[in-house]
Structure formats: C-alpha cells, structure tokens
Amino acid sequence: MGKIFGILVLIGVPLSVAGSLMHWPTLMMFGIYCLTIIALSSFMGRATESLAIVAGPRIGGLLNATFGNAVELIISIFALKAGLIEVVLASLTGSVLGNLLLVAGLSFFLGGIKFKRQTFNVHDARHNSGLLMFAVIVAFVVPEIFSMGMNESKTLSLSIGISIIMIALYLAALFFKLVTHRGVYAAQNENEETEHHEEPEWSKGKAIGVLLLATLAVAYVSESLVHTFEAVGESFGWTDLFIGVIIVAIVGNAAEHASAILMAMKNKMDVAVEIAVGSTLQIAMFVAPVLVLLSLTFAEPMPLVFTIPELVSMVTAVFLAVIISNDGETNWFEGLTLLAAYVIMGIGFYLL
Template identity: 50%
Template sequence: MNKRLFFLLIGASVVLAAFSHYFLQNEIIRFITASLAIIFLAAWLGKATESVAHYAGNRIGGFLNATFGNAAELIIAFFLVKEGNFDMVKASITGSIIGNVLLVLGLSVLFGGLKFKEQKFNGRLAGYNASLMTLGVVALFIPAVFLGELPLERIQTLSIVIAVILIIAYVLWLIFSLVTHKEFLADTEQEEGEPLWSKGVSIIMLIVATVFVAVVSEWLVHSVEIVSHTLGWSELFVGGFVIAIIGNAAEHSAAVLLAMKNKIGAAVEIAIGSSLQIALFVAPTLVLVSLLFEHPMNIVFSVFELAAIAVGTLIAISISRDGATNWFEGVLLLSVYIIIGTAFYFV
C-alpha cells in the first residue's frame, strides 16, 4: 500500500476515534471507532518492527514485534487494572495467550503452508519454547489449586512470589536466548528486499505508534464494559476474544506476512514469543503494578481460563516441537481456537 495512503488511514481512524470519544455519547460507536484505530495503529507497529527486523535479524525482529505488539494489550490491561476490572484483565490475558498460540500461529502456518509444502524452523528453539510454555501453565495452575486451602491474603502473597519468579525466569530466558546461547538458536532465514525505513526512523515509528496506542487504549477501556453489558456478552468473552483479537492485530499482520515469505521461524517467534511474554512477563507485571492501587490483583484464573490455556498450549507444543509445519497443522490450531471461542461465548 502507498505510504501516504497508509498513514492517511491511520490518521483518519485516530481522528474518528477521538471525535467519537469526546463528542458522541453512544458507547458502541465509541468502542467500534477506538477498536478500528487500534487495529490500524497495530498495523503501523507491525510495519515498523518488520523494518527493524531487516537490520536486527528475524529473532530480534520477532521479539520486538511481540513486545511492541503486546504493548497495546499491556496498556489496555493497565487501565482495566486501574479500574479494578480484574476479571476482564485475566480474560484478556487468557485470550492473548491462546490467541497467539492458536489464532496467530494457526493463520501463519495455514497461509504459509498453502504457499510452501513444508516450512522448517529451529527445532531446538521450539523445544525451549515448549518448556517455557509449560512453566507458564504450571505457574497459573498452582494458585488456583491452593485457592480453597489458603486465606485470600496468603493467595495474594503467593501471587506476588510467583509473579517475581516468572519475571526473573523470563529475563534469564532473554539473556540465554539472545546473548549467551544465541548461536544455537539463531535462524537461518535471510532478509530480502529493502526495509520501509532507515533503522533510526523505524525505532522512532515504534515509539510514536506505541504512544498513540496508549491514548486510544484508554478510550477503548472507558467504553468496553458498557458495551459488553449492552450486547449481553460476558466479560470472559469480551476480554478473552474481542480485546485480545484487537490487541493482537500487530502480531496477526506481521506473522502471516512473514510466513508467506517462507520466514516461518520469524512467524513462530512472534506467535509463541508473544504468548510467552504475556504469560511470563505481562501477567506478572500487572499483578505487581496492581499493588500501587487500592485493590491488588491476584494471579488466580478461573477454571474456564485455565482449561483454555492448557488446551491451547498442549496442541501448540505438539505441533511445533518437530520444527516443521504444514497447512493442515494450521487448520488444527484454528479449529481448537474456534471451539474455545464458542465455549467462551456461551459461558
């Protein structure tokens, strides 16, 4: 798409969202315009990180895409925590994890597989990702298991301890994978073509787009609760799928495009890496940040959320462990996502 037209659409969507937020009283229109603006801004984030990946390599590019792509969800979740809407925060965390390992990875594997018969990526990296995903599932299960045996204040303390451990584990994983053992986990895919912008401009684009996402996210949070009640949607469905899909827009676009360029390693890094970042860094960070407000949030998830995360993690591990993908595996991932989404809608 022409660059001028691309930024014209972004500007128009943000202006429309701002007009709706400040001058219209209809919360559904506010929600729709804010969601549309975040999707366009997420596309901007995706383009900027893809340009950065040209200079830094697919692993760093994938990490940056996951990080800045998750910025939208982290910012949305921060305002939800501030409002004390913990159920929707946990639902959005759940939706983000399964959305990345099932929807984003599923679409990438499907469209990449339709163009290339089989796509391969670093199998050793896939093994480490599987172990880290298992750690995330275990960390979320433990507080829920002990909920009936411990008083709430001790559950809160347990949540803080788990949050700190997960953040430390994630930071150590970054050091291991990007510094001390990066040669073992390096991708073999080579960058082709020209980047959209220079390295400096690409970084500036990332920062500016993130600032815009922060502003529009606050508008979205103001309307999302009213919209969910108006339409009769549960907080589980809104947080787990509506907000998660909007927040994942950057990963959706970048991962699918990279897979269709036979860069499935970068696509997997975006999808799986983003889920790991949500489970091991974003969720624990929100628990610690909530301590700044009147009512802190614990890390206890509902049975529905835990089941969805466990099932999504299980099939993602089984598909990605061999370091090779094809289009049918994408169908399997998307099928599980639709099943879980339908269940969340009826809960």
C-alpha cells in the same frame, strides 16, 4: 493494505479524540477505537519488521512481540485502574489462546497453502515448549490449586512471589537465547537467509520513531476504549469473560497477527514462530506478572488466579501447540487444526 491502514489512522485518531470529548454514542466509539488501534498496530508491525531485517529473526521476533504486547499491556493497565480485573485476566487468557491457536494457526495455514512444507528452528521450538509448559501449567495452575486453601491475603502473597520468579526467569531466558547461547542452535535455513540481503521498508531511525508515536497514540485510544466495555457488554449480551478473551485479545494483539502471517507468507517461519510463541511467553512470564505487581498500586489488587475454563483452555492450547511445533516443520492442515481449536473455545466462551 498499508495505504488503507494509513487512511484509518489519519481518520481514526482525530475521530477518537473528538468522540471522547463530545461524548458520541458508545457503540459507535467502540468501533472507532478498535479500528484505530488495529490500524496503529499495523504501523507498529511494519516498523518492527524493518528492525527485524536489520537485527535478525530472534531479535526481530522479540521486538515485534514486545511492541505488540505493549498495546495489550496499556489496555490492561487502564482496565485494572477501572477495577475490571475479570476483563484483564480474560484478556491474558485470550492472548495465550490467540497467539498459540489463532496467530500460529493462520500463519501455518496460509503459509502452508503457498508452501507445502515449511520448516523452522527445531531447537528454538523445543526450548520454547519447555518454557510454555512452565509458564502456563506451573505458574498459572499452581496458584489456582493452592489458593483453594488460602484467604485473599495469602493468595495475593503467593501471586506476588510467583510473579517475581516469573519475571526473573523470563529475563534469564532472554539472556540465554540472545547472549550466552546466541547462534549455538542456529538452524541451517536461518544461516542461509542471512545470505540474501533484504532492504527494510523504513530506516532504523524512522522505524523507532513510528513505534514510539504509535505506542503513544494507542495509549490514548486504549484508555477511552476501556470505558466502553460495560456499555458494549450490556448492548450485545457479552460477558466480561468473552470481551476479555476474544475482543480485547484480538484488538490488543493485532500487530502480531498481521506480522506473523506476513512472515509466514514470505516463508520466514523462524520469525513467524518467534512472534507467535515468543509473544505467548512474554504475556505469561512478563506481562501477567508485571500487571500483578502494578495492581498493588490500585484500589483493588489482582491475584494471579484464573477461572477453571480459562486454565483448561490455556493448558489445552499449550499441549496442542507443543505437539504440533516440536518437530520443527508445519503444513496447512496443522494450521487448520489450531484454528479449529480456537473456534471451538471461542464458541465455549461466548456461551459460558
């Protein structure tokens, strides 16, 4: 699989550059851009996996989520610049649904087929559950409710205030998990894993170099991808909502998808769960607020106000993920349940 993605990168990046300069057909370029970003994301995933072996499951999962979300952030910034606010909000919704239902679902399902019962750190799961409830239910639902009695200016002010608080709390959560309480709630299987030495695929220097180069390439291709959304939507009859929730979210989070599933297949559930849930928290508590603040520099600022279908689907996904993960163990049927929920919501957004 690594060789296939390597070939896709070698072919895809030059084709992306040539196609954008020579104005090749939009639908063809949309496919090339998506495949190139997914291939580049696989390299980002392999690089962060190598760093995870050196740094441990918590930091490794955080690194994977961060660089995976870097793709989403880059795409969203260019979409904001183009005035596609609905696509950006929909892509944030898609990231939450994709990570909690698709990524976690595939990880639990495929890992559960290979290993009948898989466990992970229950303390981390419960800590993350509280943050998920806060991030989606408090920080996303509250602006929607309060904005009903506000004008656009006050709604934007509310969004800015919430965004600043969210970023501060997210940084505090990282400080809690990685500094003040690092190792306090370590699971037994996490301690056992450290005894088995595993060699990283790439050295630390090479992994960091690959991450930086892949991120730069993704930034270039993402800017071109954004300009194809309108034409692609008209060709297939897709709404901005569907493009954001499904297409942009899957392409933007390809690195996490591949890495979390790979970790689950190796029975490294602490890393797999940290990638899926940690990425969701980072999207909700850091990426979304940063995009709100960055949008102030563009012609059309973005308030943190989602549509009712987006809010209902995110709240439902959070409740389902919390109930399934709070016991610190999982199996293939729980994974299938999450996947079923994702497909149902995908059909709904397609038909909406």
